[in-house]
Amino acid sequence: xxxxxxxxxxxxxxxxxxxxxxxxxxxxxxxxxxxxxxxxxxxxxxxxxxxxxxxxxxxxxxxxxxxxxxxxxxxxxxxxxxxxxxxxxxxxxxxxxxxxxxxxxxxxxxxxxxxxxxxxxxxxxxxxxxxxxxxxxxxxxxxxxxxxxxxxxxxxxxxxxxxxxxxxxxxxxxxxxxxxxxxxxxxxxxxxxxxxxxxx
Amino acid sequence: xxxxxxxxxxxxxxxxxxxxxxxxxxxxxxxxxxxxxxxxxxxxxxxxxxxxxxxxxxxxxxxxxxxxxxxxxxxxxxxxxxxxxxxxxxxxxxxxxxxxxxxxxxxxxxxxxxxxxxxxxxxxxxxxxxxxxxxxxxxxxxxxxxxxxxxxxxxxxxxxxxxxxxxxxxxxxxxxxxxxxxxxxxxxxxxxxxxxxxxxxxxxxx
Numbered sequence: 001x002x003x004x005x006x007x008x009x010x011x012x013x014x015x016x017x018x019x020x021x022x023x024x025x026x027x028x029x030x031x032x033x034x035x036x037x038x039x040x041x042x043x044x045x046x047x048x049x050x051x052x053x054x055x056x057x058x059x060x061x062x063x064x065x066x067x068x069x070x071x072x073x074x075x076x077x078x079x080x081x082x083x084x085x086x087x088x089x090x091x092x093x094x095x096x097x098x099x100x101x102x103x104x105x106x107x108x109x110x111x112x113x114x115x116x117x118x119x120x121x122x123x124x125x126x127x128x129x130x131x132x133x134x135x136x137x138x139x140x141x142x143x144x145x146x147x148x149x150x151x152x153x154x155x156x157x158x159x160x161x162x163x164x165x166x167x168x169x170x171x172x173x174x175x176x177x178x179x180x181x182x183x184x185x186x187x188x189x190x191x192x193x194x195x196x197x198x199x200x
Numbered sequence: 201x202x203x204x205x206x207x208x209x210x211x212x213x214x215x216x217x218x219x220x221x222x223x224x225x226x227x228x229x230x231x232x233x234x235x236x237x238x239x240x241x242x243x244x245x246x247x248x249x250x251x252x253x254x255x256x257x258x259x260x261x262x263x264x265x266x267x268x269x270x271x272x273x274x275x276x277x278x279x280x281x282x283x284x285x286x287x288x289x290x291x292x293x294x295x296x297x298x299x300x301x302x303x304x305x306x307x308x309x310x311x312x313x314x315x316x317x318x319x320x321x322x323x324x325x326x327x328x329x330x331x332x333x334x335x336x337x338x339x340x341x342x343x344x345x346x347x348x349x350x351x352x353x354x355x356x357x358x359x360x361x362x363x364x365x366x367x368x369x370x371x372x373x374x375x376x377x378x379x380x381x382x383x384x385x386x387x388x389x390x391x392x393x394x395x396x397x398x399x400x401x402x403x404x405x406x
Contacts, residue, residue, distance in 0.1 A: 007358040008324075010316075011365045014354040016243040016251045016406060017328050018282060019369055020376040020387060022216040043216055044242030045379055046254045047344050051214040054252070054346075056244045077216055083392040091398045111208065123215050123380075124206075133338060135348060139245050141252075143340065146212045152205055160209040162217065162380030170391055171218040171376050174243050175328070175367025177395070177405045182218065183388035186285045186375050190382070193261065193296040198382045200214055 020171030023179060025076040025089055026055055027116045028066045036107065036116045038099045039063035040090040043075055048200030051146035053127060056139050062094055064140050071129045072113035073144070076121035080168045080181050085120075112147040122167045124150050161199055218376030221384055223294055223326070224253055225279040226271040227319040234312070234321045236304035237268040238295035241280055246406025249351035251280065251332060256298075257343045264299035272347060276334040277318040281326035285373035285386055290325075317352045327360045327372045366405060 011017075024043040030036045041063065042056040053075065057064040067073060078086055085103035092102055100107050100118075108117035113126045127144035135141050149160075155167040170179045189198040209215075222241045228234040240254040255269050272278060283291045290308040297307065305312050305321075313322035315331045322329040332349035340346050360371050375384045395401035 008313075008329075008355050009358065009361075011354045011356065011361065013365065014249050014330070014351045015365070016246060016249045016351050017330065017354055017356070017367055018220040018222060018241060018243055018251070018280065019328075019367060019374045020218045021220055021243055022218065022379075024216050042243050042245070044252070045214040045216060045219055045240050046340060046346060047240065047256070048214050048379075049260075050342075051212050052340065052344075053214050053216065054242070075216055080389075080391040084397055087392060087394065087397040091395060091401070123217075125212075125215065131338065131340075133336075133348075135244060135250065135335075137248065139250070141244060141348070143338075143346070146214055149209045149212045149215050150206050151209065151215075154207075156207070156209060156380070160211055160213065162215060162378060164217070164378050164381060164383060164385060169217055171387075172394070173367055173369045173374075173387070174246075174406050175361070176369055177393050177403065178369060178390050179392040179394075180369060180387040181389050181391055182376070182378065182385035184386050186288050186373075186384045186386060187292060188381070188383045189292065189295060189377070190261075192289055192292040195261075195296075196382075198260070200379050200382065 015175060017175035019173035019175055020180060021174045023170055023172045025118055026063060026073050027076060027118060028063060028073045029070050029115050031066060031069050034062055034066060035094055037063050037066050037094060038089045046143060053146055054141055054143050056141045059138050059140055067142055072115050073127050074110050074115045074117045075125040075127060076118040077123035077169055078120060079122050080170050082120055083170060083179055122152050122155060122169060213380060215380035217378040217380055219379045221375055221377040223281040223323060225281060225321045226268050227275050229274060232267055232301055233303045235267045235271055236294050237298045244348060251351055252346055252348050254344050254346045259299035261296055262299045266298045267301055269345060275319060277320045278332050279315060279320045279322040280330040280332060281323040282328035284327050285375050287325050288384060327357050329355050
């Protein structure tokens, strides 16, 4: 271990500095004149058995309205080859044009929920909302069950274990806003207890 | 149209890699020592800074009650401690003993770091420490409680950010957990940044 004697500084503004965090695109079906929506939201795991995830959407955002209306969405995990499309989705609103076209993504159909997907996604989680929570001052948080998970190509083994070397996904470094692929494997959950069966 | 290259997994999974791999610190009480534990941790908002943690009722390893849950309910405060790869074994040891009631600092050899705005302890070896105050808690059936919290103070080791408080990801071997295989991976290559496709955009860190 290193560096414990190093100096420590408070940031002038506290920040949720947790590098890396997931970088995923939420897709939700349109309604009432609003088109199908793609949006980059804070996305996170709540539990693995049973699999549950959450997303945090801005109250004023169109995705928030649609998520409330539809109660279903897909989380799409993309690889580094689509990082520009990912950012184009993040930087545009539906009023500026069709986000699928802007980003060069293809629209797919989910299997178990009524929501569009991003076909290019390496991993898709089809999710059904079971709780909607207001988070003042400006967010709505949705908790959801993962009904099914699908992957593009042979990026998992027959047991459903993700093979990181086969899929160059990226995370976001909360604190600098950068996207990073994975570098080197350092270990796995349970490595100090002779466990190698924990995937989440 | 069905995508022939797409496979449904035998069991659905919360596969959104990478996820944060961080240690939560909570203050003890007259019966239990201060606790360190690994929980699902996440960002809820950048401005204001808000985070969440999802804490299991029981340890996934032993099946016994987690120590941290009732302490968190009791005190409503916690720290989030971001490790680097130099103490990844200690990180995993903490993850494997969530139901143990001994001194986790002594167990791992990590150093207690007093917080300034809350009672919960931090870890001196952590590159980044977030001091957090719970806003609300939410029962997550069948076996978890989710806590939402304000980040009231963030401290970093020297060199982890620039003078302006922007994280320097290359300053430490930060690692994330690849949800889907349980592996810890360092960051690799920078492949972009938020706002990269927009010509004039303010720097976005969160």
